[in-house]
Amino acid sequence: MEPQKNPQVAVVQIPPPRFKGGDLSDNALAFWLMLPAALLLGGLFLYPLVTVFWSSFHVQKLLEPGLGEPFNGIKNFVEMVGDFRFRGALWNTLYLGVLTVAGSFLVGIPIALIANQPGRFRALARVALLLPWAMPPVFSALMFAWMFNGDYGVFNAWLTSLGLEAKRWLVTPSLAVFAFCVVTIWKTSSFVGLLTLSGLQGVPKDILEAAEVDGASKWQSFWRVLLPLLAPALSVALIFRTLSALQVFDIPYALTSGGPDRALETLGILIYRTIFESYDFGASSALCVTLFALGLAITFFYVRFVRGD
């Protein structure tokens, strides 16, 4: 490290920073720094994705090795679309997704506004908001499964003490859907709340004060001023929430194993069952490709038409 001969000249040169001493070019340095990430993502994301694509167009039945693995055209997809279980799972995934994503925003935004209030209990509120987000989805499902228990669950105890009838929550399809939505919204509104909360920290206080001075009601300043400012954070939350709702597996698996009567059989559950019940990897891969394409399509739609960029 030789000393700079003329520091002033160096300062003038700042805009395109030129580092001294046999450095690699930017592109070469970038290549070496990104190589480990590229290898990991390539080997453990891209390669699996390519093999799943390949399998989805081939026969691949583990239980019938005599068939070999011949090219199968789009037959796996044709059979998939013809299967009532696929259509049921697709429908379940979509409508449970709409219910839980909408629910997580309806709950998540208000709890972020509450947790953002100054006061003595701010830290406590923040931990209450973070807890469901940080908890394994499986744990949330198991905790609620016990609270929704038909005989000894605390929710039925509250219902009976109000003079209402106890319900068979996890055994009746429509009630299981309700229970699933409660667990999922409890768990995921915390994520929406978290992103909203971090969005709120970037909102300058004087803007809201200016709105108040201009005579806007709290309600107006929320809709007209705050919400547009939060839009970037909320649109990111919407994309992430939608993707995780499409892929949902842990909660229905731990809550009712997809039952009762397939009420909670989502695409994720159906793929898992296709893999472990029939060992038909051609069929399961077709489902995986469909799930991935669905996520891509919806995200593309959001980015193109909702965010407008």
Place this chain on the structure above:
Amino acid sequence: MEAAEELRKEPFSAKFWRSLGLIALVLGGFFPLVWTILTSLKSETELQTKPITYLPHIWKWDNYVQVFQAKPFLNFFLNSLITSSVSTILCVIIAAMAAYPLARLNIKNKGLIMSSVVVFSMIPVIAMMVPLYKIMTHFSLINTYPALILPYTALSLPVAILTLTAFFTSIPSELESAAMVDGCSKVGALRKIILPLALPGLVTAGILVFVNSWNEFLLALSLNTRLEMRTVSVGVTLYQGEFAFPFALMSAAITIAMIPIIILIIVFQKRIVSGLTAGSVKG
């Protein structure tokens, strides 16, 4: 002080609604865990009596001993701790290396690289399950730590890269220029100037990765199937027998498995909230 004054000049009704909201948030957020802790301290017979009890009649601390005797819970816990910690360290280092050129260097195809990172984060984990199983079998890694550590590192890489790219971008580049004046190389500037300033970002990214790995269920369920190699997220579900559902034991297991997560969010609550903005709003 300012906040306190604001609270004082507020009308009573606003104060009332504000407190009510706060109480609802705190009760709603904590109740399931509190109920689980209470359940973990009751006996199975007490859990199966009507009307149900709220506080345990007899505090059955023995459940916490039983958890370790009925299943190898110590293994579950240590397995989770090892896979989550190692994947966190690996992921943060690799993501920091990838994020630095994205934030700082003048390279080709930056936009393309960023978009492919985002697309990677959209691949369903369940689509990778069978191929990953084949890869791990091929390298004889099934039922070893790397079988989970490698996929967990890869799974969190996209979000860690996005978070850290945003963090590095937010550090003023004049500081690097200053380092240049002092005769630092690019790598030297990264090590001496950028890394210390980005430490908060590295911590946030680390927390996100750790939580992801600790909570992961699907790959843990299908890749490491030997009982002693299970992680807590799967291990907790293994207490249920064919007919019996020992909720007290499962609750005790959940409570223990939540301890690292609870410590993390209490210690780093501010970090997590401010760190997420940077990472996700970017994408």
